[in-house]
Amino acid sequence: MKTACQLLSLSLLSVLLFQGCAVYPPPQPVYYPPPATTIPNQPIPDTDLVRPAPTPPPQRPNAIAAEFSRQATEQARQGRLNLAAATLERGLRASPKNAKLWSQLAEIELQQDHYLQARSLAAKSNSLAGTDTAIIEKNQWIIRESLKRAAGQ
């Protein structure tokens, strides 16, 4: 009870002080009391905390991205890297969050010895890859390889 009284008077004091300084009265909504002064200081063990995973956005079936990806692979195989990159950019216009297309673009940059871009694009791809481990692994390889080759220059 004593603690409670102290807490109450402390809060009241701070409220009065705060009011005294204010030129205008605070409007609604007021987010008070401030968390630090009122929450009982009882840390909750980490195991008691729920960490919900929000449902990931539904992936639309993406035939068009697959088609661009296929075409770019073929162009890259023929050594037409610029064309392959242009095709992948076309694909990204249709499907901008497609981690596979970003990863492929990273790989093309690596093949063109643009190491910094290769790394950046691979990281971008990772940021969109969600739980697709195949793509994430590929991107990690691209990042490692870019660093290695850049260091070897």
Next chain:
Amino acid sequence: MKKSSRLILILLALTAGGALLSVPYILRLDGQITSRFEGRRWELPARIYARPLELYVGKTLSIDSLEKELIQLRYSRQKNIDKPGEYSISGDAVTIYSRTFSFSDGQQPATLIKLTIRNKIITAVTAPGNTEQISLFRLEPVQYASIYPTHHEDRLLIKLTEAPELLIKTLLLVEDRTFYSHKGIRPAAILRAALANIKAGRTVQGGSTLTQQLVKNLFLSSEQTLFRKANEAIMSLLLEYHYGKDEILETYLNEVYLGQDGNRAIHGFALASRFYFGRNLNELEPEQLALLVGLVKGASYYNPRHHAERAKSRRDQVLDLLFSAHDLTAEETELLKNKPLAVTSEAPSGITAYPAFLQLVRKQLARDYKDEDLRSEGLSIFTTLDPIIQQKAETDLNRQLSAIERRSGKQARQTLQGALVIASVDQGEVVAVVGDRASRQTGFNRALDMKRPIGSVIKPAVYLTALARPEVYNLLTTVYDTPLTVPLGGGKDWQPENYDHLFHGPLPLMQALIHSYNVATVQLGMDLGLDGIIDMLHKLGIEDEIAAFPSLLLGSVELPPIEVLQMYQTIAAGGYQTPLRAILAVTDQQNNTLQRYPLKVQQTVESGAVFCLSAALQAVTIEGTASALQGLLPGGLAVAGKTGTTNDLRDSWFAGFSGSHVAVAWVGRDDNTPTGLTGATGALGVWAAVMADIDTSPLQPQPPGDIDWYYADITLGRIFNQRCGTDAERLLPFIRNGLLPEATYCGRRGNNPLERTIHNIFNLLQ
């Protein structure tokens, strides 16, 4: 020696001497001809193209938008389609005969395709009468601007082999029947014409061959002197000596003058076809070709737009000639003569439809190309402009400004101005630029060149600076919206105020951003340090120098909308910045790619911090200063953004993004007088209108790997151990291993009598 023979000798000697003396002169003329023909024959304008419209199954596209694109491409709607440049619509089926086009990555031949569009989604792309899907197809891009040579000659080059056979036949029939047999001149015809002209006392007849006409156009003035005539004859002979008939004819097809558009001269049949009929040469009907050939005689005298009757009788004359040469039957001739001229009412202007976007393109081109190259090399410039979005942006901006003026009773005075810029989130491709409410105006471009204080639109940079220090800050860290005095130096102080002139006490960080509280933002910013904020602004893509004044925290920094767009692009793309681009590639006349402007990405801000910021910016549009968006956007279109208002309501800003587009809108006055508008009552409406209008996807940011989610109470600033179901409960992201807010067992709130008492007393005191 007889007197007469001596005379002959003298004459011969004189002639020989004259001939000898004239050799250098003839050589000079010869040099003129060969140098013109061997080098680049013409200075050709650069042509600027929009993005091509991709057509594939699953794409969102309304029939209406598709038809608008086809109209801009000057396709004609037909019942039965038999050549490129035509389309038909019947129910949900659209059939298009596309034109051949050289894209920067290769040529796409003219193709007949059938689309099925249901509920604004393409559900099938096939060849007519075939069920097999065509996977990738694009329409040729709209050419929306040219950069002309300084002499303003415009032309579209064609090869002789590409020219319609009937055109060649008609041209030779009308202008030069013996073209393929003479040597450049026809002495008999010249003599005949000369006699007729002398008899009439003026020029009534011309005896010029096509070669002579070409020489005259390319090398000589139009004055009618004997000397010029002689030069013309000599040069014609020389031209025929050096070059074949086909090459001369091809040059003629491209050189001949066929019309005028302001100070732009229309040269060649290919461009004339576009200019008068809006179609390609190989898409023209016989009577249309006849009209073009008729125009050779006098393009301004027979101008079909100004002198329709004269033009028609000239066309019919040409058709009669075709009949007498047995190229047409009597019935065909009559049928064709009964057809209208069918020229488009308005010439496709040489002036661009999208001047504001063009200015951005030219700025970016100026980094890599000399002006003279743009004016002469015949470059093709492929840009990111999306004409469908651009048109909607123009209409929406103007319509919204008018609506605001109507609401405030300033109907008559169109004093409000605006700017709107839109880009794709992940690729940073600028798709629309509006720099004036009268969007065809080529004057001051407010989207690119106007610098205004950006107000609260800057605040995300302050909160991001905090969130990028996860060991100290998270979305619920307490910030203080309490009276504050900031020493400015020189004995001066600054006491920032909120828009509502009230203070809101200590509150969770995200609440201060959601409600755009100035005082809390300044307190936070001063705690973080101005250098840190400036550093963050640069990381977000602001290139200008920024002075370290505390007022910076409330957006006293002046920036053009396009730079604000770059800042929000970085946020929208999760911290992965892509320099905004308007140009994709430049190709030369032979379709070789001179330059590709590749997609470049650089992570400039930690994704975790940007992800948390985006959550708060999304809350702004749901329960904060931009909550009006909920009633303006279609249901399900999640967005994030921030309003901005400057002192005395002079500038109204809104900057934000959906899943695929980032856009910035500004509303204000050119003379910088107050508008009475906040970000929410002015620019927000413009932004919402265009976002609701275009095909864009909802915001669904992918959380980076270092994000944990918790149930949190966003008014109390705590996280719960589990789902609690309170009104202020939200699922919030926090950076793993960063500072977490105090956690509390669910159910504690409201059950604690002490807490209730304090709360009640506080409310009583207000």
